[in-house]
């Protein structure tokens with residue numbers, strides 16, 4: 001069972017306390033998923049912030065209000081970014097500049113953030129076009145995806161040059177509490193979650209979400225990677241390492257109890273998806289064809305492209321499991337069939 005202990009959700013620009021010294025912030029997002037949660041932690045003579053919001057005016061305005069009214073005149077000393085996605089990392093440069101704050105990230109996430117904040121280059125464009133062609137997508141969808149994805153860096157402020165590296169198992173203090181870094185994979189290459197045993201609180205990032213399943217995608221350039229296999233390994237390791245009593249602070253939806261139940265649910269969800277997609281491949285199918293049969297037809301442009309990348313993550317895992325194989329047609333399109 002999942003329980004949501006808080007009856008109210010904070011307004012953008014107004015923190016809400018969720019545990020001793022831990023405050024919940026909400027920032028707007030311009031998508032169907034219309035918000036992200038950030039976490040502000042008391043840290044002696046200043047604050048530590050986890051995640052930053054997307055680089056957009058509504059989020060900057062919410063930040064102005066928080067800074068003016070809710071920081072008690074104390075600076076944000078340290079900014080921890082869980083992973084490279086623009087809703088998490090977008091304002092990292094803007095905020096570190098404003099406070100001369102330190103940026104703490106895992107190495108792979110910092111590198112990916114920097115790469116994407118720099119904007120698309122010709123090699124990236126070629127990767128995207130050939131990737132979605134190989135997936136069997138029609139030309140108009142490929143063009144729309146390329147144009148949607150090209151604007152990604154507009155939602156990022158420039159990434160700071162320096163960062164303190166977070167790695168798996170590392171512990172450090174925020175205020176008087178010790179926090180442990182848990183690296184998770186699948187949603188992002190080296191995603192950081194933070195666990196405090198004394199408070200029994202997990203800052204989960206996007207690794208565990210209560211109401212939606214974290215996006216697990218194969219992206220252009222990922223080649224033979226198996227993000228879904230990686231995600232399932234992390235899910236099992238969180239299940240083994242973390243107590244079920246933990247208050248989970250996720251980046252989307254609301255804080256919740258029921259970590260083990262949710263981890264089991266996520267694993268079962270992907271098992272079902274894998275079985276269903278393996279079934280579609282009884283007849284040879286492109287990734288686009290499998291996606292069309294596996295996702296709702298009511299998707300916008302961005303969601304349609306992510307349906308294909310999610311499908312490819314499942315297909316790659318099925319290949320790893322030996323349940324299907326992939327062949328390349330003469331026109332370069334991948335076709336998947338039961339092994």
Ligand SMILES: [Zn+2]
Nearest residue numbers: 083085187206
């Ligand atoms: Zn994310």
